[in-house]
Amino acid sequence: MAAARIPLVDYLRLADEPYLVASECEECAARYFNHRVACANCGATAFKEAQVPADGVVRAFTIVSFAAPGIEVPFVSAVVDCHGTSVRANLVNVAPDPEHVRTGMAVRLTTFPIGTDSTGTEAIGFGFEPAAD
Amino acid sequence: MAEDVWILGIRMTKFGKHPDRDLVELAAEASMGALADGGVTMKQMQILAWGSIMSGGMGQQLQKQIGQTGIPVYNVANACATGATALRTVIMAIKAGEADFGLAVGVEKVAGAGLLAGGSRGVDGTTWTPRGPVGAVAPLDGRIGTETMPGVFAQIGLEYGHRYGGTSFELFAKISEKNHAHSTLNPLAAYRKRFTLDQIMNDVMIAYPNTRPMCSANADGAAAAVLVSDTRLRTLSLEQQHRAVKVSASVLTSDPWEEACQVLPDVNTLTRNAATQAYEAAGIGPADLDLVELHDCFATAELVHYDNLKLCESGGAVDFFNSGATWRDGRIPVNVSGGLQSKGHPISATGIANVWEICHHLRGEAGDRQIEGARVGLAHVIGLGSACGVHILEKAAA
Known part of the structure; x- marks a missing residue:
């Protein structure tokens, strides 16, 4: 039996091809990664689940060298434009320096284990890595 | 009225x-x-x-x-x-x-x-338990981007560069070089040391491209x-x-919804809105300004606000800075107080201290750092979340 797995956040779906989901306003299509009482854009109250494309382009990044205690540095924080839906994520599988990370680079979603708890359940995180094209 | x-x-x-x-x-x-x-x-x-x-x-x-x-x-x-x-x-x-x-x-x-933000949730428990608005089973700062202000504003600066081109580590460091140079004339600034460009670029990296002297000083x-x-x-x-000193405009805005504003704070739209309202209320345009104190919480932030406050053409902040316009002897001096990077940033005092700086010049009482003949100035602050305040101030008629 495979070990139980749990996603780092509820908007990460652990399918064979993992993907992110957004909550999409049924009126104006504004997308959110957390609960809204009403749409911040148009005020409508009905939302549906929308799958976010797993590939995108880096629109902004920083390489964090100094963080709160316990956080491993350096890491690359980025905003990835996934075909019109912006996603906040770390860039992974790339050297954390400005020679290797640049805005405009093509990236794709990837997942990886971040640890196992006392019951043997593995938590799965996500990031974006350079696209192989 | x-x-x-x-x-x-x-x-x-x-x-x-x-x-x-x-x-x-x-x-x-x-x-x-x-x-x-x-x-x-x-x-x-x-x-x-x-x-x-x-x-x-x-x-x-x-x-x-x-x-x-x-x-x-x-x-x-x-x-x-x-x-x-x-x-x-x-x-x-x-x-x-x-x-x-x-x-x-x-x-x-x-x-x-220190950082004032980040690491908002500690490691908890021995089993993964979804918590909070996105059902997180572990702390997210550092796993899903950064919560720290130097990192957030670094991304805001690089996003501007992605959109319009022309930015570099050196460019952002030069903005900081200007503000630290200005601070040497301000006796009330927390830090009054002039740094060379090399010193700024080789100082401790906090969040690329912001090194320590490029961050606001607590x-x-x-x-x-x-x-x-x-x-x-x-x-x-x-x-x-x-x-x-006449308050020709006093404006406060919050951020209207924009795609991505939930992912990386959008400090641009609400600042542009505030500036537009302020210029209209005052009947004054950016070309009329003799000096500006803007919210340079990080060197990367100052660049985008040149554009947001319409001190330059849309997309033209890099050329505008490189022209020397924002140095104290330039066309529109920006942060002649030294700005938040050297004057310091006691958070809630900042939005009145920048008005004090403008008033000092309009009254002709700014001593060594007086901008000669200053008649009109603009003070800008932004609080993440977000809130933007813009005040336009005018010298009393003689």
Whole structure:
């Protein structure tokens, strides 16, 4: 039996091809990664689940060298434009320096284990890595 | 049409480390200074607005130090825009006809406070348990991007570069070089050391491209302003009238929804909206400005606000900076106080201290760092969340 797995956040779906989901306003299509009482854009109250494309382009990044205690540095924080839906994520599988990370680079979603708890359940995180094209 | 409002008196304390003085003492120094500067007393004040983030509402404690007159106190908090919000609270009361005189004060003690954000959730428990708005099973800072301000604003600067091109580590460092150079002329700045470009670029990296001297300096400090209605000002002495500074525009905005604003704070749209409203209210354009104090919480932030405040053409902030326009001898000097990177950033004091800086120049009282002939200035702050305050100030007619 495979070990139980749990996603780092509820908007990460652990399918064979993992993907992110957004909550999409049924009126104006504004997308959110957390609960809204009403749409911040148009005020409508009905939302549906929308799958976010797993590939995108880096629109902004920083390489964090100094963080709160316990956080491993350096890491690359980025905003990835996934075909019109912006996603906040770390860039992974790339050297954390400005020679290797640049805005405009093509990236794709990837997942990886971040640890196992006392019951043997593995938590799965996500990031974006350079696209192989 | 509501009547005009004027700044009658204004004062900031020295910014820096004040380990032996508490918030109320710092606020009292600035408040008493502002009252004396305006030639008035606490007995004439009809409203008090107190701004502070770290302390909550303590306006009443200030009254107990400088005068309990029974007037209404508004304790306000609006992130880094708190000082501007306190100022605007008093301006609104005067415009509404509820007061002729009012006092606004902003104060903070954050010297040595570190990052101020990030690591918002500790590691908890021995089993993964989804918690919070996105059902997270572990802390997210560092796993899904960064929560820290240097990192957030670094991304904002690089996003501008992605959109329009021309940015580089060196360019952002040069903005910081300018502000540190300006600070050497400001006796109230927390840090007055000039740095070379190499020193800035080789200092400790916090969040690329922001090194330590490119980040706002946590500091203690207070600033306060006395405001007066136009009608009442006309009854005061000629000297008071000549030194008074007109509030030609006072605007506060929040961020309207934009795609991505939930992912990386959008500090651009609400600043552009505030600037547009302020220029329209004042009947003044960016070309009329003699100096600007803008919210350079990080070097990367200053660049985008050149554009947001329409000091340059849309997309033209890099060329605008490279032209030398924002140095103190340039076309539109920006942050001649040294800005938040060297003057320091006692959060809630900042939105009044930047107005103090402008007033100082409009009154011709800025000493060594006086911008000669300054008649019009703009002060801008932004608090993440977000709130943006813009004030346009004009010298009194001779």
